[in-house]
Amino acid sequence: MLISVAWLNRCLDPAGLSADEVGAALERMGFPLDGRETRADGDVTLDVEITSNRGDCMSHLGLAREVAAATGRRLATPVIPFDPAIGPGSATSAESIVTVENRAPEVCPRFTARVIRGVRVGPSPSWLVQALESVGQRSVNSVVDASNFVLFEYGQPTHTFDLATVHGSEIIVRPAHDAERLVALDGREHTLRTDDLVVADAERAVSIAGVIGGEETAVTERTTDLLLEAATWSPAVVRRMARRLRTTTDASRRFERLVDPRTLDEPAARVAALVLEIAGGELLAGVVDRGAEPEPRRDITLRPRRADRVLGIVIPPMEMAEHLALLGIDAEIEEGGARLRCTPPAHRPDLTREVDLIEEVVRVHGFERVPINERMAVEVKPLQREERAAREVATVLAGLGFYETVTFSFVASEEASRFMPPGMRALSVDEERRRGEPTLRPSVVPSLMRVRRVNQDAGAAEGVRLFEAASVFAETDDGATIENRNLALMMDARDEQLGWREMRGVIEAVAQSVGGAEARVEIEPAPAVFAACRADAHAAVLINGAHAGYMALLADEALASADLAQPAVVAELNLPALVALESGATRVTPPPAFPAIERDLSVVVDDAVAWSAIESAVRAEEPALLEGLRYVGVYRGKQVGAGKKSVTLRLVFRDPGRTLRHEEVDPQVAQVVAALERKVGAALRA
Secondary structure, eight states: OEEEHHHHHTTEESOOOOHHHHHHHHHHTTOOEEEEEEOTTSOEEEEEOOOTTOGGGSSHHHHHHHHHHHHTOEEOOOOOSSBTTTBSOOSSBGGGTOEEEESOTTTOSEEEEEEEESOOOOOOOHHHHHHHHTTTOOOOOHHHHHHHHHHHHHSOOEEEEEGGGSGGGEEEEEEOOTTOEEEBTTSOEEEOOTTSEEEEOSSSEEEETTTEEBSTTOOOTTOOOEEEEEEEOOHHHHHHHHHHHTOOOHHHHHHTTOOOGGGSHHHHHHHHHHHHHHHOOEEOBSOEEEEOOOOOOOOEEEOHHHHHHHHSSOOOHHHHHHHHHHTTOEEEEEGGGTEEEEEOOTTOTTOOSHHHHHHHHHHHHOGGGSOOOSSOOOOOOOOOHHHHHHHHHHHHHHHTTOEEOOOOSEEOHHHHHHTOOTTEEOOBOOTTTSTTOOEEOSOSHHHHHHHHHHHHHTTOOSOOEEEEEEEEEEEETTSOEEEEEEEEEEEEOSSHHHHHHHHHHHHHHHHHHHHOTTOOEEEEEOOOSSTTEEEEEEEEEEETTEEEEEEEEEOHHHHHHTTOOSOEEEEEEEHHHHHTTOOSSOOOOOOOSSOOEEEEEEEEEETTOOHHHHHHHHHHHOOTTEEEEEEEEEEOSTTTOTTEEEEEEEEEEOOTTSOOOHHHHHHHHHHHHHHHHHHHOOEEOO
């Protein structure tokens, strides 16, 4: 923001600070300078960096308040020669001339209107022109210049309408009509949407709320009666409209940082007083005020001992209260100095927490007075559970040949639609803001597919394995937003059967790396959740009996749309579900002292019987001394018959206290064979 040193000095008592002194005071208070220019008249213009939470400092009075606190001066506010709420005593009230209707109080917390009759619009006096030029503004006319002057003085945008052009002498704050048009003060015509907010008269929109006024109601040399608007708007609404319409103004920059409804009256009265001074006229009595009752100022408790611990120095409670008072923060010492009850002023909506007040104290006290120790005591803590699990998963996947990707959260709408779960809809931003990729991804897989294509184009023909842990987004039909963190896996699968089995092994390795060797993974055939997945190669992933995600082969259409030449198998697991598996401390057991006995069984079952059914049938029997059960392979061919397959499984038996004999495990093997015959219709292959 540009400020004039001469103008700033008029807001200080005593004045007389040089440009160097002003710059040093601002930097001490946390406002660095981005530039400096000395003007021909001897004034100096400073370009001050303002953080997004300090809308109150986008004005000369706001920055003067900071300089005053840093230099021990007083803030000198302008003198308004009448009561801002009543006016100078006109016999006619503003309410009798104009009507105001606020149909959107949720986004227009307060709208006020004043009426000035009989003005003579003309050139501004030289002091006003000089003040505006010192901050890069051009003079328009006496009325518009008065409004712009107060914008840079107080930080409160106001707008003046030619009352004769306001149809019906009626002001309505409302959403815009679909395709409603308005020619703005800059000459550009805007086509509005129903989610835009406008100030309208009885017939059409006359201003885009908080952004820019309309050309048809602009104040000109022919204007005699004014309607002076001072209002405040939702920062989100103003920000969205300004971005979409590509119209950023000095007013919109301030409204985007929040203007408190309680701060409107004094700046509006200041504009009215300036207009009366330089353009004449009569200010009608009263203010037409529409909006909700402003919320009372909320007290914040500041504990001096807590502040001392945060800052590392001791500041007496009385001194803390004095520092805060310099910034307009009322601070009352309670409980013998154990706490301060603080009430932030209306122009500081950014102060909401105790730590905010601690920062204000040290800004006034001086950061340079906080000593810097040569050594800093650091207490090393173990990693958080989520971070530990995420690192372990990444380590295991890297060991299995996977490469981690980091991709953007937005994808094309077509990509999102292929991975949209049933009953959900996409979350998107304006197409103009994210051209071609406006949709938040409902799955991480489309991003992995894009990375795979880039590698394919670079010559990586086959064998690529990718993973990423990231957030996914969707919206339910009733408008609730869903956000999950998923772990997505993708690997080439030239041999689909082998790729499917390898992906299952990868999922088991991931689950066991977090949940320990006891973590049990089940893959159950299930209908395809996404259109991008093959209906005949889709399965739900269950870990320890709880649903944790899915795995699938990508459909040919999805591969073709991404220009991928290789078939691919993908999986997506819920990260919170994986983290919940963490088994705590790792248990170390000595190697077995006695050998195991392994028995391979080849059983013929229907082709539709899944391995999970075979595994469940065996484990349900709980054979004595069974240590492990492993899948070995599958065979399909004429030797086992059409619609059949031969599945080979390996049973591992061990006694921890002695060496087993083969005849001791024969009954358990027979028990397993009988269970398979009974539960899945298996026949032992000869």
